Amino acid sequence: MSKAIEYLEAHQSPTPSKWRENAQWRRDNEFWLKYARFITLQVLRSMDEQAVTQAELASRMGCSQQYVSNLLKGSSNMTLETIARLEMALNIDILQSTLSHVTGYQLYPSTRRYQYLNDPDL
Amino acid sequence: MRFDRLLDDNRLWAVRYDNEESNCFDLLFSSWYDVKGLLAFFKDNLSDLSAFFHITDVYEAVEDTIGEAHRLECLMLDISPDANLDYLFKHLENSRFTEMSLGREKVRGDGNRNHPSWLRIYAIKLEPGVYLVTGGAIKLTATMAERPHTLAELAKMERVRNYLIDEGVFDLDGFNDYINNEQSN
Numbered sequence A: 001m002s003k004a005i006e007y008l009e010a011h012q013s014p015t016p017s018k019w020r021e022n023a024q025w026r027r028d029n030e031f032w033l034k035y036a037r038f039i040t041l042q043v044l045r046s047m048d049e050q051a052v053t054q055a056e057l058a059s060r061m062g063c064s065q066q067y068v069s070n071l072l073k074g075s076s077n078m079t080l081e082t083i084a085r086l087e088m089a090l091n092i093d094i095l096q097s098t099l100s101h102v103t104g105y106q107l108y109p110s111t112r113r114y115q116y117l118n119d120p121d122l
Numbered sequence B: 001m002r003f004d005r006l007l008d009d010n011r012l013w014a015v016r017y018d019n020e021e022s023n024c025f026d027l028l029f030s031s032w033y034d035v036k037g038l039l040a041f042f043k044d045n046l047s048d049l050s051a052f053f054h055i056t057d058v059y060e061a062v063e064d065t066i067g068e069a070h071r072l073e074c075l076m077l078d079i080s081p082d083a084n085l086d087y088l089f090k091h092l093e094n095s096r097f098t099e100m101s102l103g104r105e106k107v108r109g110d111g112n113r114n115h116p117s118w119l120r121i122y123a124i125k126l127e128p129g130v131y132l133v134t135g136g137a138i139k140l141t142a143t144m145a146e147r148p149h150t151l152a153e154l155a156k157m158e159r160v161r162n163y164l165i166d167e168g169v170f171d172l173d174g175f176n177d178y179i180n181n182e183q184s185n
Helices: A003-010 A019-028 A030-050 A054-061 A065-071 A080-090 A095-103 A110-118 B024-032 B035-044 B046-053 B058-077 B148-166 B172-184
Strands: B002-005 B012-016 B104-108 B119-127 B130-138
Touching (some): A019 A030, A019 B024, B024 B130, B035 B058, B046 B058, B119 B148
Antiparallel strands (some): B002 B012
């Protein structure tokens, strides 16, 4: 073993690195993290457009500023309730635009759904 | 200053600076996934983003950064035991074509079809194939000296380099043997 590696081994941190564990978690959870990040960007864009601060958003959502701060990092597994509260607080539609952006899926407008339910040939 | 092993075969290490909760490699990638943090950074550096990369949409820059960070992180996760890290790390100075003792090195992201990469990982080369990561940055200017955040990374590399020299870590005989061997091949 070289002198350099011997030195590094002798002066290692008392606790092991968490990088691999964190990186592997990000990779394993990328399938939903991409949605969380996109939602967060939408929220931040809307906050900018409306000049809404984190404190104001927290107040409108009825939660702590710390909670909002963590949400805005983009790695929270948001509940539907949280997304709905964000939509109400900023008066924006998050779910539809997220679905159409990430998957290309377009929700049917409500009139089309009604037509489908009443016309079995469609 | 402490050190964290990133690869089990001892080829890649990272500095854990005093009073930091984790090593610089872990913190670097965490910062590259922090949506709010990235947005604030690109807003602060919008003039560089538009001048050098012709991007004016900071939200696009955030998305690009996360996409690139993901690819770079997967690359680092999947480094095979047979892979030679000397092909991954390049000399920090684009004009340097020779080895130097405890050389300063970098890894660049792969960029995308719209622009070259602005992600950088910085390291000191301890010996052939063995690297110590000192930090990283989002580099939006031609040289590191042009902005405080990249200048700080340069300062970190020097500090770590000087620390290793002062601690007698550097193997001068081994380095000379390596250089002589390279020159005779």
